[in-house]
Amino acid sequence: MTNPNLAERVQLKFYATDHVPAMDLIPVFHKWITDKVIDDELMIDVADYSHVDKGPGVVLIGHASDYYYDLGEGRPGLKYSRKRGGNADATLNVADAFKRALTACVRLQKESGLSLAFSAQEALFSIQDRLHAPNDDATFDAFKATLEPIAKKALGDVTLTREGDARLGLTIRIRAQGAGSMEDAAARL
């Protein structure tokens, strides 16, 4: 019996409304490492995949989690990815992912010279753990109760829809009814 609440590898992507060439993120992410902008995480390197169509773009590689300026689906956005060291409590782990992703979005919006903006109306949540969280309806039903309250707290009224093929880890589209700012969403967590 699978249990998605045992999985720690969660990912959360917020989409950009005004986007920029992925390569523009390379110096920004290097600066984040040098200046220890994310002060409670060890950030290590920057990986450039801007040459790959609909790929991971530019990735700020950390020990416990990565931050992508992601080009997946052909829709640029900020994707947070927890790799290890997550909270054993799934609710806290998901809340942490929201907090970190939203905070990173706010930081990028404030980066001078980037002109990057994100929307709090839509997000893509996934669990990269096919053992504990396959992409099927039963797993979705089992996980909804964990995800929905946190998504609501951050984004207001939301609808959750599972999507993607069965080979993926659990993948959930989050759509929010309101049009709050990323700052507001981050502050609510």
Added chain:
Amino acid sequence: MTGPTWKDRLSDAMPEHLAREIDVFEGQIELKKAGKLDDKIFAETRLRRGAYGQRYDNGMRNDGTGQQPLVFPTALTKGPDTMWDAPGMQRIKNPFGKVTAEQMDVMSDLADEYSDSILHVTTRQDIQLHFVHIEDCPDMHRRLAATGITTREACGNSVRNVTACEFSGVCSTEGFDVTPYADAVTQYFLGHPDVQDFGRKFKIAFSGCHDEPCGATTFHDLGAIAEVRDGKRGFRVVVGGGLGAVPVKAKVLSEFCEERELLPLAQAVCRVFARLGEKQSRARARIKFLVQKVGLEEFKKLVAEERSKLRDDPRWTAFLSDLSATDETPIRPGAPLATGDAAFQKWAETNLRPQSQDGYYVATIKMPLGDFTSTQGRVLADLAREYTGDTIRLTIEQNVALRWLSGADAYAFYQRLVDNGMGDAGARTITDIAACPGTDTCKLGISASRGLAGELRKRLKVIEDDLPPEVRALRIKASGCFNSCSQHHAADIGFLGVSRNVGGRKVPHFNVIVGGSFQKNAGEYGLVAGAVPSKAVPKAVEMITQKYTAEREGDESFHDFIERVGKGAIRKLLKPIAKAPAYEDDPSFYSDWRDPREYTIGDLGIGECAGEIVPFVEFGLQAAEQELYEAQELHEKKESAPAAGKAFAAMVTAAKALVRFLDVQCRDDADDVIAQFRTHLFDTKVFFDPYAKGKFANYLLKLHESRSFTNADDEIAHRTLDEAQLFIEAAHACYQRITEASADAAE
């Protein structure tokens, strides 16, 4: 509360022996964590499972302004100076590049879960996943094992992935399909006791014919080229080839080895290598050095003696009874090529190749810098299931090929590629650039080969339709260091990352290598025409290709053009862009491609002391480069011995510059320079490269001792020129290290 594990989930799906091996590896991880396993032993253990280290795994990161410690959660190590928690790379062996749809799905899943969703195709038909954690490896291995993949001996001093032409079995120029033979060699040597005690790695390649580039057998430790004589199948077997710091073409071990003798012959070679190959000095431990040391004839004799002692093994020939075991079966009927729009026609021209079987094509899917996403991986698996069956092959040019595509399906297939960002035309052309990881992730990288390749690709894509056909057909390969993983020696235009000191700051450069050829199994290796700053490389490509177009005679190939005009002409051509501008005039030259960090160590002081000394030593190093250039000119005129002698003199000049830089008195004669060099730079290890150690110094010392340059033939001259080039590069690097240390001390 604990959940299911991959070990439990896959217990019935994994072959028992693979499951057991992975359990043992997992046990070794636990032993290492408990402090019960030595660093070196664990390092070799994980390497033999394909789990590599990556840049910064020593816990230090260059920020461009200085070194920043990376404080990982534990102080545990997974090898000497290699932090346990540092991201690493997992290499996945795919013998002869073959991948099934199921395997592609699983590798894509692994990329999603344990890496950064990118699968990277290497120049040896492997897949690499980067930024993985060592503790995730056993589960990754289990999931691979459940699809029949083992990562065993993906690295380490053993037989590496056996490569073969991706057109094997469907090619109109091949003697016969080498796939079952490559498969037999893979299975036979995997874990074989005779290949466990090598001093270095051992690479085997198969090619179906002599003239095409696909097998690249000339630069392999052992190469086998299919031939049919008197109706009998066999192989021309070559041995002792390799690229790396000093490229050597493999030599013919057997003009015709019958198929039943292939495995025993290969085994005898391995046993000789294990017994007599260098074990202490890694720099000279590849089989090419053994062949050079004992001479080809003596090596052949040793192999023949070893072969005569081998006891018959039924596995040598068992596979011959069913050579069709590796055959692929098309799932759609063959048909003439479909018509499509102009973009399809353009793609078909470069990316589709007719098979020897009527109505079928091999589709090459061009992967930029060898990268594709997990999403694209799943699309490839779907396309294989829908159109071709399990016929995916990874190529040594870092692409993916799907075979047995019916001509009737080609347009629909292409449209699916386009929809998923894989419809790029221009496979095997100037925009299809191979690059090793370089400074992106490789611990040995000197310059950003991927950054350069990405930039060149971007610029060339814009103008590719306007390029003359002869320029479009050129191959470019970029390596981040002398280890040559992009196989740049065999490119029309190759690049090799080096660094230079300009005004007390480091500037990333690339040596420009011209005159190589990928045809005839990488039949010609190029030589250095000069170094240019990294940021000047696009201009260099533009200048070289324009010169080729303007001065080409008839249908002259680029290789023939370079032979005719000489590398000196290219050097002269590049001279105006060979010097980096002063930092104050253009600081962009002091960073590498797609990396904003200053390449030099930013807090390096430019003190008065360094300011006075720099011109002096740099003058000496420049003089050495000038001599090497003259040596290259002599070599082009086929004056082998004078060329080698001049190359040796260039090394002496570089050594003298360093000796005097250390304020050591020495005369101008080579004997005294080398005596002082040995005392002050070799014995003290000051000259030692952090990774290659005394390798480059030994080039000088051995040449001085052997005087081999005095009667050099073309091959020795070529080798001496290569060694001189590397020695001078090492002299530059040594000088940089000394100045940095001085600056640190002054601080």
